[in-house]
Structures are given as structure tokens and as C-alpha cells.
Amino acid sequence: MPKKRLVLTFPQTVVEEPITYRLIKDYDLVVNILRARISREEEGRLIMEISGEKEALDKGLNYLKKIGVAIQPLAKDVRWLEDRCTHCTVCVPLCPTEAIVVDRERMEISLDKDRCIVCGACIPACPYKAVEILF
Amino acid sequence: MAKTLAEINEKIKKGKAVVVTAEEIIDLVDEKGIKKAAQEVDVVTSATFGPMCSSGIYLNTGHSKPKIKLGGGKTYLNEVPVYTGFAAVDIYLGATALPDDDPRNRVHPGEFRYGGGHVIEDLVAGKDVKLVATAYGTDCYPRRSLETWINLKDVNEAVLFNPRNAYQNYNVAVNLSHKVIYTYMGILQPNLGNANYCSAGQLSPLLNDPYYKTIGVGTRIFLGGGVGYVVWQGTQHNPTAPRTEKGIPRSSAGTIAVLGDLKQMSPEWLKGTTMTGYGVTLSVGIGVPIPILNEEILSYAAVKDEEILAQIVDYSDAYPKGKSGSLGEISYTQLKSGKIAVQGKEVPTGSLSSYAKARKIASLLKDWIKKGEFLLTEPVELLPSAESGMTFKPLKERPIR
Numbered sequence: 328m329p330k331k332r333l334v335l336t337f338p339q340t341v342v343e344e345p346i347t348y349r350l351i352k353d354y355d356l357v358v359n360i361l362r363a364r365i366s367r368e369e370e371g372r373l374i375m376e377i378s379g380e381k382e383a384l385d386k387g388l389n390y391l392k393k394i395g396v397a398i399q400p401l402a403k404d405v406r407w408l409e410d411r412c413t414h415c416t417v418c419v420p421l422c423p424t425e426a427i428v429v430d431r432e433r434m435e436i437s438l439d440k441d442r443c444i445v446c447g448a449c450i451p452a453c454p455y456k457a458v459e460i461l462f
Numbered sequence: 463m464a465k466t467l468a469e470i471n472e473k474i475k476k477g478k479a480v481v482v483t484a485e486e487i488i489d490l491v492d493e494k495g496i497k498k499a500a501q502e503v504d505v506v507t508s509a510t511f512g513p514m515c516s517s518g519i520y521l522n523t524g525h526s527k528p529k530i531k532l533g534g535g536k537t538y539l540n541e542v543p544v545y546t547g548f549a550a551v552d553i554y555l556g557a558t559a560l561p562d563d564d565p566r567n568r569v570h571p572g573e574f575r576y577g578g579g580h581v582i583e584d585l586v587a588g589k590d591v592k593l594v595a596t597a598y599g600t601d602c603y604p605r606r607s608l609e610t611w612i613n614l615k616d617v618n619e620a621v622l623f624n625p626r627n628a629y630q631n632y633n634v635a636v637n638l639s640h641k642v643i644y645t646y647m648g649i650l651q652p653n654l655g656n657a658n659y660c661s662a663g664q665l666s667p668l669l670n671d672p673y674y675k676t677i678g679v680g681t682r683i684f685l686g687g688g689v690g691y692v693v694w695q696g697t698q699h700n701p702t703a704p705r706t707e708k709g710i711p712r713s714s715a716g717t718i719a720v721l722g723d724l725k726q727m728s729p730e731w732l733k734g735t736t737m738t739g740y741g742v743t744l745s746v747g748i749g750v751p752i753p754i755l756n757e758e759i760l761s762y763a764a765v766k767d768e769e770i771l772a773q774i775v776d777y778s779d780a781y782p783k784g785k786s787g788s789l790g791e792i793s794y795t796q797l798k799s800g801k802i803a804v805q806g807k808e809v810p811t812g813s814l815s816s817y818a819k820a821r822k823i824a825s826l827l828k829d830w831i832k833k834g835e836f837l838l839t840e841p842v843e844l845l846p847s848a849e850s851g852m853t854f855k856p857l858k859e860r861p862i863r
Contacts, residue, residue, distance in 0.1 A: 415814055419812045421651065431798065434816075454513060455735065
């Protein structure tokens with residue numbers, strides 16, 4: 328079953344549309360909300376893992392596009408600036424999903440984007456501003 | 463069989479010196495034993511890279527026309543205030559200085575995005591930096607204000623002069639309280655959520671020469687990517703801290719003051735650093751060569767992570783209140799494994815000191831020495847050691863009535 332991690336950005340006009348409900352009921356998709364920031368006053372952002380049959384998934388995403396929701400893959404939203412990173416590892420214990428992996432031989436870190444839920448915990452922890460999240 | 467420093471330097475000049483890093487010496491000693499390794503090895507290179515707040519630079523900007531006396535006035539580099547209490551155009555910029563209008567911790571935790579450490583990184587990166595100054599004006603220095611771009615390559619002297627660097631060992635910071643705290647040891651999650659340490663352990667300079675038998679005033683070092691010198695013991699130098707049987711301090715002990723030509727340095731080894739909710743600072747890369755003059759010096763330089771112990775300290779209460787007391791002692795082997803046990807709980811660890819970068823510095827310095835580009839120096843004075851009786855005293859407050 329295909330699975331996608333997406334960042335959904337929707338304008339104020341769509342904020343009151345129950346999109347999660349529609350994706351589940353109308354398109355038979357499995358929806359897991361990883362992170363959300365929605366308010367009536369501004370545009371909403373939702374990080375979602377959606378899985379389902381390919382056809383259903385395509386239809387569901389079409390529905391989102393049609394109502395004006397911008398969709399981009401999650402990976403694009405985490406930027407690890409390797410040239411600023413010193414591999415100090417101070418961010419490592421703060422990552423709730425163990426997406427920052429330490430090679431204990433080399434004592435260097437790497438980012439496992441599949442595990443990252445873009446929670447942002449590493450951002451204030453990084454002394455060198457080596458992580459950016461566009462959320 | 464003892465060697466002299468002059469003999470080692472002769473070998474370096476001929477490109478024949480045997481140089482290994484403080485990590486490589488461990489396996490070598492395991493394999494060959496102290497005696498044989500001491501005969502074979504001439505120099506062990508130690509290193510560290512991490513935030514070191516007592517750091518800063520002094521600059522001589524050169525004189526404007528007409529002249530201005532920055533001394534006694536106010537001067538800023540990229541909005542960050544510098545110390546002007548010197549002659550006309552000498553200024554000192556400290557790593558933790560903040561712009562006057564930085565909100566600091568008014569909304570806690572403050573972001574501390576830019577400060578002294580970042581200006582230093584910008585300068586060594588070759589970027590133009592904005593100098594804005596006001597002065598009171600004198601007959602010989604009539605000008606009262608100055609706004610200009612400056613660049614590291616154009617100023618007269620630019621010197622990194624750090625009063626306290628390269629701490630010999632350090633605390634492991636944890637948080638026993640029920641809320642997140644923001645410290646110079648990083649963000650500490652409540653209820654022992656994480657444990658942060660800050661030392662290169664077996665690579666760290668003063669842990670490889672625990673009684674300062676070779677490192678002293680005048681020791682030539684790798685500093686920020688260039689060549690620098692140890693110029694004094696660092697502030698808070700505390701050689702009488704408790705030690706293990708092998709002489710390794712069990713907590714923060716010795717420190718060094720270092721100095722070097724900023725123009726030789728690079729942003730790879732001097733990095734502006736932000737500690738959320740705490741402030742800004744500078745991360746500094748330091749590499750110190752240890753001449754293997756005898757077996758004793760070699761046996762110290764062969765120290766391993768498992769032999770170096772650090773104290774676990776609660777930064778929510780014990781540390782800020784200046785209470786003594788450790789929650790336990792832990793080795794760097796355990797700290798580097800990523801998990802330690804504190805009060806029966808498994809706690810994930812993070813480091814502020816970059817072992818990866820320390821390793822690179824040790825190997826760079828090794829290359830410099832092997833190529834004959836870097837000679838070792840005999841200290842003109844050794845640092846006060848354990849027998850000196852020197853301690854790190856608290857402030858004795860005396861109320862002003």
C-alpha cells in the first residue's frame with residue numbers, strides 16, 4: 328500500500344473544511360497527522376502521513392488540490408546544513424523519533440528523513456543553526 | 463630512554479619525527495607497551511573543539527582622517543558592542559557580547575541568533591563587518607562619529623586572545639526538575655530527559671598531560687586553524703581538583719589562556735555559537751602537541767575514555783545554587799555510547815564538544831608536524847600543577863552599606 332508523507336498548506340478559506348474526515352470517509356485512506364498548525368486567522372499547515380490504494384490515494388490528493396490545498400513532500404521541508412554542522416551530537420537526545428543517527432565509530436551524525444516528523448525539537452538545540460525547517 | 467625537545471625538533475625538521483594522535487597512541491601502547499612506544503613515538507597530538515565562552519579578539523583598526531578616539535566612547539561591530547577602554551583605536555570584542563537591542567531572555571527562551579562569536583566568525587570568513595562608533599572628541603582626536611565597513615585583511619593587528627579555553631574535563635549536565643531548562647550545557651529536558659557532556663575525553667589536551675608536565679606558557683599550538691600559543695593558565699585554573707589514581711581530574715580542573723593571529727584562522731575552527739535561552743559564544747578548535755620526552759609523559763598521553771570520569775550535576779538546582787554534590791560519576795566511554803544510567807534511569811546523552819572535529823584537528827596538527835612545518839616549543843614556565851595548592855575560589859560577597 329503506497330504511503331506518502333506530505334506537508335499540506337491550505338488557505339484561510341479552506342481552514343473550516345474537514346479534510347481529514349473526507350480523506351478517510353470518502354477516499355478510504357489511512358491518515359496519520361504528524362503535526363498541525365491551524366488557526367482561523369492564518370493559513371493552515373498540516374504534516375500528514377497518508378496511505379491507501381494507489382487509485383484512492385491519487386483521488387484523495389486530487390480532491391485536496393481541487394479545494395486549494397498546496398501539497399509538497401515532507402522531505403523538502405527539513406534542511407540539514409551539513410557545512411554548518413559540527414557533529415557535536417547535542418541535538419541527538421532531543422529527537423523524539425531517533426531520526427538523528429550517530430555513527431559511534433566516526434562520532435558523526437546523519438539525518439534519517441524517513442523517521443523525521445518535522446517536530447522542530449532540534450532547531451533551538453542546534454548551537455550552529457545547522458537545521459532549518461520550512462514549516 | 464628520555465629524549466629532549468631539541469632532539470624531537472631535529473627529527474621534525476628532517477621529516478623523521480614519529481607523530482601520532484592521542485587516539486592512535488592508545489592502540490599503539492596496547493600493542494607495544496609503554497616502554498617501546500615511548501622509544502618510537504616523538505609527539506602525540508591532542509585536540510578539542512567546543513563552545514568556549516571566555517574567548518575574544520582584539521583589533522587595531524588603524525586611524526581615520528581626521529582621527530577619532532574610540533577609547534572611552536562607544537563602538538559596535540555589526541551592532542555588537544566592543545570594549546573600548548584602551549588607546550585610540552584598539553578594541554576588544556568578547557565572544558558573548560550581544561547587540562544592545564537583542565531581546566535576550568525577555569521572551570524566554572531567548573533565541574540569541576547573533577553576537578560576538580558570530581562577528582568573529584564573519585571576520586575570519588573574510589566578510590565585511592560594519593563598524594559604528596561615537597566618541598567625545600579631543601583636541602588631538604577631534605572626530606565624534608565614524609561609520610565604516612572594515613575587513614580582517616585591512617586592520618592592523620587582529621589577535622584571538624582567550625582567557626580560558628580547553629577545560630580539563632567537565633560536568634555532565636542533567637535536569638531533575640519538572641520543566642525544561644535552557645543552559646550553557648544545552649537544552650535539558652525535565653526528569654532526566656537527557657544528559658549533556660562537553661569534553662573530547664581521550665583526545666582532550668589537558669587530559670593527555672594531566673599534571674601539565676609539557677604544556678605551559680609558550681607552548682605552540684593549533685588555534686582556530688592557525689598557529690597560536692598558550693600564554694598563561696586559564697582563569698578558574700583548578701589543578702587541585704580531585705584526581706583518579708592515574709592522576710586524571712574527576713571534574714573540571716586545569717584551563718589554558720591562548721593567543722594567536724586571527725588572520726591565519728578559519729571559520730571551520732572558529733564558529734559563532736548560539737545557546738538558546740542562554741546566550742551566544744564562540745566554538746574554538748585547539749590542538750596541542752605533546753612531546754614524548756619520557757615514559758611517564760607517554761603513559762599520561764595514552765589515557766583512554768574508560769579511565770576518564772566526569773561528574774553528573776543537576777543544572778536545575780545544584781548548579782545554579784552553587785551546591786556541591788554529584789549525582790554520580792560516569793566514564794567517557796559510557797557517555798559516548800549514547801546512553802548512561804542516572805538514578806536507575808536510562809538517559810540519552812549528547813555532547814557539546816565535537817569529537818569528530820577534535821579528531822580532525824589532531825590529525826591536521828599531526829600532518830603539520832610530520833611535514834616539518836610546525837616545531838615544538840619548550841614552555842618558559844609550566845602551569846601551576848597539583849602541588850601548587852591553587853584552587854578555584856567562590857566570590858566572597860561583602861555587602862556595601
